[in-house]
Structures are given as C-alpha cells and as structure tokens.
Amino acid sequence: MRAYFMRHGQTDFNRKGLCNSDPRRPVYRNRTGLHQARQAAERLRATPLQRIFVSPLPRTGQTAEIVNRYHGAPIDVRPALNDIRSGHDGRPVGEYQRAIADDPLHARPAGGESLIEHKQRVLGFLDWLRRQPYDTVLVVAHEETLRVFYAHVHGLDDAQLPEPGFDNCEIFAADLS
Numbered sequence: 001m002r003a004y005f006m007r008h009g010q011t012d013f014n015r016k017g018l019c020n021s022d023p024r025r026p027v028y029r030n031r032t033g034l035h036q037a038r039q040a041a042e043r044l045r046a047t048p049l050q051r052i053f054v055s056p057l058p059r060t061g062q063t064a065e066i067v068n069r070y071h072g073a074p075i076d077v078r079p080a081l082n083d084i085r086s087g088h089d090g091r092p093v094g095e096y097q098r099a100i101a102d103d104p105l106h107a108r109p110a111g112g113e114s115l116i117e118h119k120q121r122v123l124g125f126l127d128w129l130r131r132q133p134y135d136t137v138l139v140v141a142h143e144e145t146l147r148v149f150y151a152h153v154h155g156l157d158d159a160q161l162p163e164p165g166f167d168n169c170e171i172f173a174a175d176l177s
Helices: 012-016 031-043 058-070 093-100 115-130 143-153
Strands: 002-007 051-054 075-077 136-141 171-175
Touching: 002 143, 031 058, 051 058, 058 075, 058 136, 115 143, 136 143, 143 171
Parallel strands: 002 136, 051 075, 051 136
Antiparallel strands: 002 171
16 A cells, blocks of 8 residues: 655644644644645645545644545544644643653653654554555644654654654655555
8 A cells, every 4th residue: 555644734823833632622724734735736636545534633634625626535534643642732832842851752741642652543543554455545644643654664763753844735655565
C-alpha cells in the first residue's frame, strides 16, 4: 500500500501558536489553510486515492474535502489520528513545551497524554491500516501525528520523535507493505 501523509491546512490557532486536541473546540482551517489545501490537491490530483483518513478535529476534514474534489474517495474519521492530547488546549504551544521539557517523551502535563502514549495510539492505527485492502490512501492529520508516522517509516528511535517538523499541507509518502 502506498500511503500519503499530510498535515492539515493552517488554522488561526496555528498562526497564534495555540494547542488544540479537543474536537469540540471550533478550530477551523483559515484562508491561508484553504489556499494550502488547494495547492496540496493539485499536487495529489493524479494520485489514485481510494480512501482518505482524517482525525475528528474539523481542520483535517476540511482539508481532506478540498483534496478529495479530484478523487471522490470515502473520507473516514479515525480518533486514533487525533493530535496529541497536550492538556493545554487553547493555551500557547510554548507553555506546553515548557511543561514537557524535562521529559519530552514521558511527561503527561495537565492530564494529557505523553508522546509515547500518543505514539502507541497512532501506531495502532498504522497497524490496522496495513491490513486494509487499499493500494493508495491519504492520511490527513497533525504535526505530532505525522512525526510518529515519519519516525516509524524511517526507522527513527523514540528520542528522535520530536525532531521532524511539518508545515501545513506538507506531504510525505511511504510504502506500507
């Protein structure tokens, strides 16, 4: 299976540097995010997507809908793709980063989940995805979620999980056979 992994289009929370992992909070893709999603749709236009997977956070579904204009693939919402539960919803990302600075892999600030717990959740989805009958899929998710996918498919260890960064609507592909 060929999988394309893409970060959602920009939101005002991204622009302001705020955390969001609660799907009930109305954080939507902004005008820049719409433009980014349209560009991503053009890059993926000739890719024969059979299914698109998104998290429950609205910005992933909004981004997927733009890309899907060329494909008409079913869009499947999967909670395992949700962003890391930081325990800092609506608060500055820098505040969250300071809260985990002493142990970025295992810290669980304010009732959130650790990066290792997030990794286990995301890799559970990846294990499930590998057993599906598709040839080509798109996963629209979040920066932390993409870091887990990227580290896994490139054989990086846990200490390297926080390293790769992903711009809004950045795409990378991997063979999941």
